[in-house]
Amino acid sequence: MANNSRGRNTQATWIIGAVIGVVIAVAAIVAISSTGGKETTSDLQQFGTIEVVGDPLPQFTSEEGDTAVGMMAPVVNGTGFSGNAISTSHGTPMLIVFLAHWCPHCQREVPLLVEWEKSGAVPAGIDVIAIATGTDPANPNYPPSDWLAREQFPALWPVMTDSKSFEAAEAYGLQGYPYFVLVGADGKVAKRMSGEIPMDQLTQEIQAVLG
Amino acid sequence: MNNETFELFFAMLSVATLAGTIVILMARTVFRSSNAGVALIDGFRPFARPLSAAIATTCMLGSLYFSEIVNYKPCRLCWMQRGAMYPLAIMLVIFTVLKTPRIGRIVVPIAAIGSCISMYHWLLERFPDNLDSGVCSKDVPCEFVWFELFGFVTLPFMALTGFLAIIVFNTLPSPTE
Numbered sequence: 001m002a003n004n005s006r007g008r009n010t011q012a013t014w015i016i017g018a019v020i021g022v023v024i025a026v027a028a029i030v031a032i033s034s035t036g037g038k039e040t041t042s043d044l045q046q047f048g049t050i051e052v053v054g055d056p057l058p059q060f061t062s063e064e065g066d067t068a069v070g071m072m073a074p075v076v077n078g079t080g081f082s083g084n085a086i087s088t089s090h091g092t093p094m095l096i097v098f099l100a101h102w103c104p105h106c107q108r109e110v111p112l113l114v115e116w117e118k119s120g121a122v123p124a125g126i127d128v129i130a131i132a133t134g135t136d137p138a139n140p141n142y143p144p145s146d147w148l149a150r151e152q153f154p155a156l157w158p159v160m161t162d163s164k165s166f167e168a169a170e171a172y173g174l175q176g177y178p179y180f181v182l183v184g185a186d187g188k189v190a191k192r193m194s195g196e197i198p199m200d201q202l203t204q205e206i207q208a209v210l211g
Numbered sequence: 212m213n214n215e216t217f218e219l220f221f222a223m224l225s226v227a228t229l230a231g232t233i234v235i236l237m238a239r240t241v242f243r244s245s246n247a248g249v250a251l252i253d254g255f256r257p258f259a260r261p262l263s264a265a266i267a268t269t270c271m272l273g274s275l276y277f278s279e280i281v282n283y284k285p286c287r288l289c290w291m292q293r294g295a296m297y298p299l300a301i302m303l304v305i306f307t308v309l310k311t312p313r314i315g316r317i318v319v320p321i322a323a324i325g326s327c328i329s330m331y332h333w334l335l336e337r338f339p340d341n342l343d344s345g346v347c348s349k350d351v352p353c354e355f356v357w358f359e360l361f362g363f364v365t366l367p368f369m370a371l372t373g374f375l376a377i378i379v380f381n382t383l384p385s386p387t388e
Binding site: 012013015017020023027028031032102103104106138139140169176177178194195 | 253
């Protein structure tokens with residue numbers, strides 16, 4: 001009887017071993033056959049060359065007591081996805097929006113910005129410039145050009161591509177995404193904000209700058 | 212083979228591991244008095260430790276592949292899970308080779324801690340609004356989902372299934388006569 005029991009256990013062991021081997025083999029076969037080369041390519045430039053003119057802002061910590069308010073904002077000269085020249089030069093009130101393609105909060109904020117623009121709620125007299133930063137081909141939702149095109153990002157708002165070392169983001173003191181910098185017509189920082197901002201709050205902040 | 216192939220392969224292994232873990236757990240709890248349950252546990256026992264070692268090693272090598280080859284950057288919680296899984300992989304291989312007895316008291320607490328971190332990380336991915344500040348950190352935030360298959364299999368989920376398997380496979384009841 002002991003021999004019968006041992007025999008059954010040996011049989012069960014072989015069966016279990018075979019099942020484990022089959023599972024691994026099936027997983028490998030299905031994985032290899034189900035997936036093919038799916039390269040995401042884009043002819044557009046996802047990174048640009050950045051020139052920073054002026055002193056960088058201190059790193060953003062919170063809206064309360066932000067030491068950058070009142071400082072001269074650096075001017076960032078760069079290019080867009082098509083290589084077109086874009087600059088944050090002073091002279092008009094400006095809203096600079098920093099977006100990362102992989103950030104879930106940016107992905108939720110962009111449709112709000114699009115709707116804000118479409119509804120005509122954007123205060124007159126302010127320029128909006130977006131900067132695609134934090135770009136990483138290994139991260140989801142790459143490339144940012146495709147993402148913003150899908151979201152129908154307003155064509156009137158230029159999108160600058162940050163460099164691979166994120167110089168534009170560093171110049172404005174970015175610590176998280178999304179990131180907003182309001183610059184007055186005099187070139188001084190009026191407000192910095194980070195995170196998902198409701199559009200009515202954004203409108204109020206801009207109107208405070210415009211006066 | 213591209214990254215998606217490996218993602219799918221590891222995801223399927225993870226689901227299979229979870230299924231096997233549940234089967235073994237059922238055999239030793241609900242069906243512990245039945246002949247089938249006893250036979251299954253007795254038949255599985257020779258595989259328990261080498262399979263635990265293989266699972267932990269696969270988890271370790273898989274995480275290194277995704278971070279070093281594919282450049283998925285590990286966040287703070289990933290590193291904490293690695294802190295549990297990597298030593299487990301090394302220990303389980305050594306224990307398997309040396310046939311060290313009663314290793315459950317060593318590996319199970321480590322796997323239990325790892326599984327709690329994996330569970331929290333997986334929940335953070337599911338419910339980021341409840342658990343984060345509304346801002347993506349400049350570095351890699353832990354609610355960031357590198358990939359998701361079958362609607363729920365992500366990197367923390369794979370680690371969780373590994374830890375759970377190690378716990379269940381190393382707490383089998385004593386052999387029957």
